[in-house]
Amino acid sequence: MxxxxxxxxxxxxxxxxxxxxxxxxxxxxxxxxxxxxxxxxxxxxxxxxxxxxxxxxxxxxxxxxxxxxxxxxxxxxxxxxxxxxxxxxxxxxxxxxxxxxxxxxxxxxxxxxxxxxxxxxxxxxxxxxxxxxxxxxxxxxxxxxxxxxxxxxxxxxxxxxxxxxxxxxxxxxxxxxxxxxxxxxxxxxxxxxxxxxxxxxxxxxxxxxxxxxxxxxxxxxxxxxxxxxxxxxxxxxxxxxxxxxxVFGADTPVHTRHEIIDAYCNHIARETSAGTHLMAMTRHILGLFNGLPGARAFRRHLSENTPGFDGTPDEAVALVRQAASLVRDGRRVAA
The missing domain is CATH 3.20.20.70 (Aldolase class I)
Incomplete structure (x- = not known):
């Protein structure tokens, strides 16, 4: 076998x-x-x-x-x-x-x-x-x-x-x-x-x-x-x-989408510190909130604000968390 x-x-x-x-x-x-x-x-x-x-x-x-x-x-x-x-x-x-x-x-x-x-x-x-x-x-x-x-x-x-x-x-x-x-x-x-x-x-x-x-x-x-x-x-x-x-029978918690964003933000902070462009990372998360109220606003906020981004790692993380907050309450957040 x-x-x-x-x-x-x-x-x-x-x-x-x-x-x-x-x-x-x-x-x-x-x-x-x-x-x-x-x-x-x-x-x-x-x-x-x-x-x-x-x-x-x-x-x-x-x-x-x-x-x-x-x-x-x-x-x-x-x-x-x-x-x-x-x-x-x-x-x-x-x-x-x-x-x-x-x-x-x-x-x-x-x-x-x-x-x-x-x-x-x-x-x-x-x-x-x-x-x-x-x-x-x-x-x-x-x-x-x-x-x-x-x-x-x-x-x-x-x-x-x-x-x-x-x-x-x-x-x-x-x-x-x-x-x-x-x-x-x-x-x-x-x-x-x-x-x-x-x-x-x-x-x-x-x-x-x-x-x-x-x-x-x-x-x-x-x-x-x-x-x-x-x-x-x-x-x-x-x-x-x-x-x-x-599939694997693991007794592990199912993370919420926002918990996943929070965990990924650690990667974003580390990588932007090393010179990785923010959009190289955020392009992969655009579908995370698919089907939820505010998902389109989340995608739009990232798409409008990550091209040409030249801020600090803290600002990069804040931008992503700001986008994710749109799914929580549906409000439009200013760039």
Whole structure:
């Protein structure tokens, strides 16, 4: 059986431009146990770019995984080693992104058509690190037959020792659809992912795609090992508020939204002291009060006052708390 850690039962997907270290720190104020992922980072960026900035994370983010983009086994192995040495709990290979830019670099979803290369890459990564190496992928690409492609791909990669697969339950079309359309237009095929678990019970299988709520994730856990939320957790992060209790059985309090803001303000004060722009942090909290009276005023106050902000850390914290106060009483607060 897979030796998968308990935290893999629920995770938040790696999302470019979204799941940076500030977003991950923020989500950790909501749930202590849900697994978090970095944005995809390419091997080239790690080997030749500002590594410290790209891979930085706070110890409070654990459990946290580093997602890599690439197709050269040696480069992936070296980047996996770097990530593991920095303390990431898991190294994940992106075989699901269908964007033209990613395809041009020969990584992402196009690698579904090269299972032998993916297997070689995973084998090299596993040889380089002691932490789990996992793969996030689609069901199939383009005109490839769904089930035959899925089971063939998973079997080939499992042969080199990988036992955790995160399956976005859609095909990816490499031409004719944008990345956004590829997330929405190809039909969800949860049945194939469930069949994969049934036929390969020793593998840990996580469903991704169309998981819009904690209820959705919990329902999937009846058939597979893990549920992964994507944009739903970004647009309405409070969806994770009861995750620790409902998914992990933890006897921990459910924090109110305002308690979460108060905790995040400590991060804001520390980061603005270090020169981080306020908007880099507040952009991640805009959806926290979704559905509550005053939520629009909260978003507007932050959107109007954080661009160009050049105040002190105390002023940054005051601005955020002032925005949150609009949800309490609905009053408009002057900038």
């Amino acid at each position: 897979s030796s998968t850690p308990e935290y893999a039962r629920l995770s938040v997907a790696p999302m470019m431009d979204w799941t940076d270290r500030h977003e991950r720190f923020f989500l950790r104020r909501i749930s202590a146990h849900v697994q978090l992922y970095s944005e995809m980072v390419t091997t080239g960026a790690i080997l030749h770019g500002p590594r410290d900035r790209l891979l930085a994370f706070d110890p409070a983010e654990h459990p946290v995984a580093l997602q890599l983009g690439g197709s050269d086994p040696a480069a992936l192995a070296e980047c996996a080693r770097i990530g593991a040495d920095l303390g990431y709990d898991e190294i994940n290979l992106n075989v699901g992104c269908p964007s033209d830019r990613v395809q041009s670099g020969r990584f992402g979803a196009c690698l579904m058509g090269e299972p032998a290369l993916v297997a070689a890459s995973v084998a090299a990564m596993r040889a380089a690190v002691a932490v789990p190496v996992t793969v996030k992928h689609r069901i199939a690409i383009d005109e490839m037959p769904e089930w035959e492609t899925l089971i063939g791909f998973v079997d080939r990669v499992a042969d080199v020792g990988c036992d955790r697969f995160i399956v976005h339950a859609r095909k990816a079309w490499l031409e004719g659809l944008s990345p956004k359309e590829n997330r929405e237009l190809p039909p969800l095929q949860y049945g194939l992912v469930r069949r994969l678990k049934e036929e390969r019970p020793a593998l840990h299988i996580t469903i991704n795609g169309g998981v819009e709520s904690l209820d959705d994730a919990v329902a999937h856990l009846a058939c597979v090992d893990g549920g992964m939320l994507g944009r739903a957790a970004y647009q309405n992060p409070y969806v994770l508020a009861e995750a620790d209790r409902r």
